[in-house]
Amino acid sequence: MALISEGRFIEDAWRRLADEEALPRSGKVIVSLARLEHAVAHLEAGVALGVLAPNTTEPEALAAALPRLSLISIVFPAFADGRGFSLARLIRRAGFTGELRASGRLLADQYRHALGCGFDTIEIPDDLAERQDESQWQAERAAHARTYQRGFVAPGSILEARRKAAAK
Amino acid sequence: MTAHDPSLARPNTPVTTYRYDEFDAAFVRERVAEFREQVRRRLEGSLTEDEFRPFRLMNGLYLQLHAYMLRVAIPYGTLTARQMRRLADIADKYDRGYGHFTTRQNLQYNWPKLIDTPDILEALAEVEMHAIQTSGNCIRNVTADHFSGVAPDEIEDPRATAEFLRQWSSAHPEFSFLPRKFKIAVTGSEHDRAAIMVHDVGLRIMTNAAGDVGYQVVVGGGLGRTPFVGKVLRDYLPRADLLAYLEAVMRVYNRFGRRDNKYKARIKILVHEKGIEEVRAAIEAEFVAMDRGVFSYDPTEFERIAAFFTPPPYEALPAESAKLRAERVAHPAFGNFVEVNAAPHRVPGYAIVTVSLKPIGGIPGDATSQQMRVLAEASERFGFGELRISHEQNVILPHVKQDDLFDLWKLLDGAGLATANAGLVSDIISCPGLDYCALATARSIPIAQAISKRFSDLSRQRRIGKLGIKISGCINACGHHHVGAIGILGLEKKGQESYQITLGGDPTFSASIGEILGPGVTAEQVPDVIEHIVDFYLAERQEGETFIETWRRIGHARFKDVLRREGEDGADI
Ligand code: HEM
Ligand code: SF4
Numbered sequence: 001m002a003l004i005s006e007g008r009f010i011e012d013a014w015r016r017l018a019d020e021e022a023l024p025r026s027g028k029v030i031v032s033l034a035r036l037e038h039a040v041a042h043l044e045a046g047v048a049l050g051v052l053a054p055n056t057t058e059p060e061a062l063a064a065a066l067p068r069l070s071l072i073s074i075v076f077p078a079f080a081d082g083r084g085f086s087l088a089r090l091i092r093r094a095g096f097t098g099e100l101r102a103s104g105r106l107l108a109d110q111y112r113h114a115l116g117c118g119f120d121t122i123e124i125p126d127d128l129a130e131r132q133d134e135s136q137w138q139a140e141r142a143a144h145a146r147t148y149q150r151g152f153v154a155p156g157s158i159l160e161a162r163r164k165a166a167a168k
Numbered sequence: 169m170t171a172h173d174p175s176l177a178r179p180n181t182p183v184t185t186y187r188y189d190e191f192d193a194a195f196v197r198e199r200v201a202e203f204r205e206q207v208r209r210r211l212e213g214s215l216t217e218d219e220f221r222p223f224r225l226m227n228g229l230y231l232q233l234h235a236y237m238l239r240v241a242i243p244y245g246t247l248t249a250r251q252m253r254r255l256a257d258i259a260d261k262y263d264r265g266y267g268h269f270t271t272r273q274n275l276q277y278n279w280p281k282l283i284d285t286p287d288i289l290e291a292l293a294e295v296e297m298h299a300i301q302t303s304g305n306c307i308r309n310v311t312a313d314h315f316s317g318v319a320p321d322e323i324e325d326p327r328a329t330a331e332f333l334r335q336w337s338s339a340h341p342e343f344s345f346l347p348r349k350f351k352i353a354v355t356g357s358e359h360d361r362a363a364i365m366v367h368d369v370g371l372r373i374m375t376n377a378a379g380d381v382g383y384q385v386v387v388g389g390g391l392g393r394t395p396f397v398g399k400v401l402r403d404y405l406p407r408a409d410l411l412a413y414l415e416a417v418m419r420v421y422n423r424f425g426r427r428d429n430k431y432k433a434r435i436k437i438l439v440h441e442k443g444i445e446e447v448r449a450a451i452e453a454e455f456v457a458m459d460r461g462v463f464s465y466d467p468t469e470f471e472r473i474a475a476f477f478t479p480p481p482y483e484a485l486p487a488e489s490a491k492l493r494a495e496r497v498a499h500p501a502f503g504n505f506v507e508v509n510a511a512p513h514r515v516p517g518y519a520i521v522t523v524s525l526k527p528i529g530g531i532p533g534d535a536t537s538q539q540m541r542v543l544a545e546a547s548e549r550f551g552f553g554e555l556r557i558s559h560e561q562n563v564i565l566p567h568v569k570q571d572d573l574f575d576l577w578k579l580l581d582g583a584g585l586a587t588a589n590a591g592l593v594s595d596i597i598s599c600p601g602l603d604y605c606a607l608a609t610a611r612s613i614p615i616a617q618a619i620s621k622r623f624s625d626l627s628r629q630r631r632i633g634k635l636g637i638k639i640s641g642c643i644n645a646c647g648h649h650h651v652g653a654i655g656i657l658g659l660e661k662k663g664q665e666s667y668q669i670t671l672g673g674d675p676t677f678s679a680s681i682g683e684i685l686g687p688g689v690t691a692e693q694v695p696d697v698i699e700h701i702v703d704f705y706l707a708e709r710q711e712g713e714t715f716i717e718t719w720r721r722i723g724h725a726r727f728k729d730v731l732r733r734e735g736e737d738g739a740d741i
Binding site (some may be wrong): 079080082083085086088089091093094107109110112113115116117132133136139143145146147148149150151152154158159161162163165166 | 187190191192194195198201202205206209213214215219222223305335337338339340341342343344345346418422423427457458459462464466468469472
């Protein structure tokens with residue numbers, strides 16, 4: 001797996017914990033949704049907690065754990081399945097400020113959409129990372145320009161820019 | 169730049185179309201640059217065909233039977249003379265000298281090369297055009313009434329809303345990877361010319377008791393394999409809530425629309441399976457929960473857009489032109505053209521002219537580059553440089569002085585564009601079918617041509633009156649056959665083309681899906697069957713009744729019966 005943050009491939013500090021593995025005493029771990037409640041109850045305070053959430057997760061299912069979570073990784077079963085974008089928006093709306101990760105076969109061409117919906121990082125399989133090198137992610141990040149829509153994470157909305165231009 | 173910047177004004181320059189500001193221009197250019205890069209990466213191999221596909225579709229590029237096909241957006245059907253000329257130039261330079269106007273207010277080129285498409289998109293961008301979201305699982309090019317701004321029965325010009333939505337839906341971060349395509353249509357009149365009842369979302373502009381302008385929202389209409397007439401989601405939505413409400417609709421659809429089967433992925437299936445109450449409850453709940461401040465409607469922005477769609481500088485004229493009256497009498501062919509192809513205008517002394525792209529025996533919706541240039545010229549000389557594309561695959565000149573109709577007719581006639589059949593039986597809507605489309609199961613263009621030839625006598629067509637025939641080459645229903653008064657669907661049965669006929673479809677507010685007449689017939693039989701149906705209607709109709717009214721009054725069974733009697737033992741009809 002390769003991890004992209006701010007247009008660069010970075011080292012992943014997080015570790016996915018299999019359900020049968022014991023909870024660690026330190027570090028950063030990602031647990032399954034099924035194990036979330038248990039992890040919140042038993043994980044030591046110093047250990048950072050993340051969860052792997054299918055794109056069909058109801059945001060309410062994460063609500064109780066939200067203050068304890070430092071990372072939510074939303075699964076994209078296929079790059080053309082856009083449910084994860086809506087889920088990301090709902091999770092941000094619920095007040096989550098930690099790292100929001102998209103995990104799946106996402107394309108650099110979707111970086112803009114992901115950033116706009118509030119994702120911070122993208123995790124893709126290695127074979128895909130080989131075809132989509134860093135330069136492509138950087139180019140897409142640079143192309144993350146103004147949007148017509150408001151309320152999305154973007155360098156700015158066209159409507160605001162228009163308003164400013166009109167006020168001059 | 170404002171809508172009425174005097175530096176832009178020259179005689180007959182369109183003043184009633186949206187003009188890009190620097191942000192719109194930059195946005196479209198960024199999309200072109202992005203697509204150029206995607207084409208490069210596809211050719212170089214860093215994108216596979218599967219990965220490239222949604223992105224090329226979002227830019228209007230299909231891979232068809234013989235070649236690529238590029239679908240250019242004509243937002244809400246409005247086009248300037250300059251844009252029309254550019255479409256002609258592109259047809260000459262990158263295609264085979266013609267284009268095909270479609271039922272979704274788009275223009276399709278059938279023969280572009282992949283490598284050329286970024287250049288074509290750039291040529292379009294130069295004249296404020298694009299192919300963004302004319303395909304793919306995103307919010308498609310928003311369509312609107314082609315008589316916008318000139319219809320006598322209009323409450324408000326729907327193009328302001330359509331442009332507002334065009335911008336909101338363009339490259340939407342959250343809704344570019346939907347379960348399936350999503351089509352929105354807007355109408356602002358008492359008569360629906362935008363078929364809003366058969367769209368994923370139909371918006372009907374209306375006023376409430378307090379006189380405020382808002383929308384009736386219809387959801388879940390659509391044709392294709394499972395045709396549905398849409399259901400009312402909201403009787404009245406204040407304009408201030410438009411974008412927020414649509415965000416709620418889209419979010420519910422994006423999260424809960426089926427993705428397991430592409431035929432069941434449209435919102436109409438969600439509405440059908442869950443029921444309108446459950447869908448409405450989910451949408452309303454989302455609407456309440458969302459941070460509406462963030463999506464809040466900006467009235468200044470709406471008004472800025474609406475200001476572009478103000479009326480052109482009409483002259484003060486008498487309601488009826490004496491010149492026109494005399495010319496109609498002196499030139500009967502012209503008189504017929506006016507009777508059939510000119511519609512009443514909201515301004516005295518003007519007319520709305522439908523230029524038929526359905527010459528007898530021609531290919532519905534096709535226009536040569538030469539014809540496009542004549543249309544551009546016609547609009548400049550006789551219509552403030554503005555044109556419209558209708559979902560009936562015709563071109564509309566929305567502001568023609570009655571005094572000018574005769575000269576216009578002569579100009580059109582010289583280019584083979586004066587067929588006086590708007591709304592008549594030979595004004596056939598037809599998809600490309602097996603001649604171009606990779607999904608087709610049968611031909612549709614040759615069927616349209618055969619019917620058109622069978623009814624070539626225009627005076628007979630006028631006697632028959634308004635009658636919509638719509639043909640699709642497969643169940644996807646691009647030719648809208650389900651909502652044709654007479655619909656024809658091409659299928660394949662045991663290696664043979666077979667045509668299923670439906671009657672009683674209606675795309676307007678009184679929408680209905682056509683009912684099947686009987687077993688399919690062969691291509692050769694289609695014109696006969698249509699003729700029998702038409703003859704039966706003529707025999708049965710009461711004074712002033714349209715086909716659909718007669719059909720509704722006497723019932724489908726009577727039509728079925730007569731055909732059974734006409735065919736010897738009924739087996740072949
Ligand atoms: C030639 C390439 C084309 C392809 C591959 C294509 C594909 C499709 C498909 C797959 C559907 C079914 C959608 C569904 O119900 O889920 C459809 C519907 C439709 N298409 Fe096309 N189409 C083509 C051309 C056209 C043309 C030329 C027009 C206009 C003349 C058009 C307008 C429509 C309309 C109006 C519908 C039905 C509306 C609806 O279900 O919402 N398409 N098309
Ligand atoms: S109805 Fe079928 S044949 Fe006709 S254009 Fe659509 S997909 Fe192709």
